[in-house]
Amino acid sequence: MEYEPKQGVQRRGFLKGAAVGGLTAAVAPLTTVAQQNDAGSNTTAVREGPRNVGATPPNVETTDRPEGVVLASGGSDYMVDVIRALGIEYFAATPGNTFMGLHESVVNYGMTTAPNLRFITTMHEEASVAMAHGYAKIEGKPMACAFHATVGTQHAAMAIYNAYCDRVPIFMMTGAGIEADKRKSTVEWSHTVVDGPGMVRDFTKWDDTPGNLTGFGESAARAWRFAMTPPYGPVLLAVDVPMQEDEIPGGEAGRPPVPKLPSIHPPSADANTVREIARLLVNAEHPVISVDRCARTPAGLQMTVELAELLAAPVSDSGNRMGFPWRHPLNQGRRFGELRRQADVLLALEPGNPFGLVTSGNPDGTLRRALGDKATSITISSADLYPKGNYQNLQRYADMVDMAIQADAQATLPFLIEEVKRLLPASRSKYEARARAFADNHKQDFEASLDAARYGWDATPISMPRLAMEMYEVMKTEDWSLLSHHYWQSSWSQRLWDADKHHQFIGGSGADGVGYTSPASLGAALANQKYGRLSVAVVGDGDLMFGPGTLWTAAHEQIPILYIVHNNRAYHQEIMQMQAISNRRQRGVDRAAIGCVITDPDINYAMLARSMGVYSEGPIENPRDLGPALRRAVAQVRKGEPALIDVVSQGR
């Protein structure tokens, strides 16, 4: 039976309560050892009842948690059972003593008993969270990560914000030192905060600081449920250090039950609304569908395709996920500007930027309506169900949205598809003609892309289309998964590759926080490993240098992934912006590179990778050397190891 705190007794007093209430085998040596170590101390006296409340004079300060105690069990063993019950397979962390009890339980209990909970060693708390971020986008469920209280949380913050904006579920834990007189050394004070999750509360979906093990179990289940309810998001539990490290109150008999998980049923739009949307779409002459983080699972992708095909509606994909097959004839992303001007109905599924869908910027910085004047714009968005007020990742609210449906788009699609089927006329001629026209458009756009790709084909530094096509040549016969965003390479992969599987593209960081790509893609590769997929990520040189220790994690954990360093030797986005600002001020670009380029000395990324046990080649400057190097690297990845190719590349 777990201790229930009484008024006026410290929360952690349950240990003494348990001792008094019949904790036998484990308590006896505890007292004995303490007495042996510190004969004559008041340790025994303290253990006999609730500790004094409030400040304790230094000369009598003591603890009932002496070192060297032998315990029969640990509270964090129960936590491991709970984490495994959540279906979590991996636990990524850079060690920190505020979650050392949990760490110990993972490695000595979680990793040695089934179902296995594997510890993944990272070299930065941001990497732990980012790995979980990438993992979830492939696996569709959270991975666990833990970080030190205060210092670790602050390191993790950027990655948490990325995950929040990218709507990704992550199960995060941090330590907490709830009771002041349990903190031992100086460092435990600087690693203690009254409200640890508060640092990141603005961009976590939910957090809690449970007061006992039963509370941990319940909060963990609740956290998982919230993380996995669209819009997905990261959740955080702050876990008291003694609660992790000390025995389960009452021993094994006092172990709280492991909570049962519910199935998740995201809200769909109501029947009348679905009927109205279907009516508008079926009757439209120029319907347009915009997809963002709509397809949460492969089934979501299939349904998006089915809806578009039924309506012969063109689709524009935001690029934040695999929202629509890249070579599908209805993929009309390159014509979205023209299509939205002509549209009579725009259906936006989980739009991350609804304002951007209906507006466009003028050269002078003002905005104009970009949607057709007579268009009805409809958004179906789970994000509308969970707004927050501080961080503005929801973008501006546009008064140009006519129907804002607060529902999960994927959950709504089955009903919308059925209603569209019911309303479609027997004659399909109108839709078939529209489909043929869009297929022609798609083919023309593809040919235009091919034509554009040939310019600079043999250039040094290596051009982006050359890089993309050399990559595709070694990937196309594999079950590949591109784990980095294509935008930074001018989207050549999206323009020229064939991709129609949910795992083949997972978008980018969500918040454009630099340092995401190498660890997040490694987490995604970890998820891909069990399926035997070829994981590939193009990592910017600047991005990689935010967390080069990820390479060590890749080698240490033997995670197969092909890293390609897009080495343009600059924070390239920023150097372009510096040029624009310098020129606007009539100062020229002579000094615009200062602070933006990564040269003098050039970084040898292949050498960096080799130093951490990763197979590598480069820097590759001649495009003719690229294909053979990629083939050798893929062979290495196929052996189950990471590999890195440093490609000296053009900016975009």
Add this chain to the structure above:
Amino acid sequence: MPFIKALVAACLGVSSVIALAQEAPDGDARRGQKLFVADGCYQCHGYQGQGSNAGSKLAPNPLPYAAMAVLVRQPRARMPAYSSTILPDQDLADIHAYLATIPRAKAVDDIPLLRGARSTLP
């Protein structure tokens, strides 16, 4: 040339016509290649002016000097404005001369990786 002048003037307004009236100085392609890098043109347009999602294709077959001058001096989109203070006419002419030397690209059918990509179409 008159057609291009008229087209660009129509797009950019009356003030631009003054710029169009300027004759192109003789350009030094070798110097222009260095300026293309030193002035940061390659950052968005690529080292061979092939273009990217940050900047349009400039070469081969660049716009006539006068048209390019208008677009450089009074850009309409994300292109930073390069006034004659920071990019003298002679420098611009040299850059233009460099762009004019960039050879034609190989045809898609002569590049196996691109030719083969057509098989990805349904």
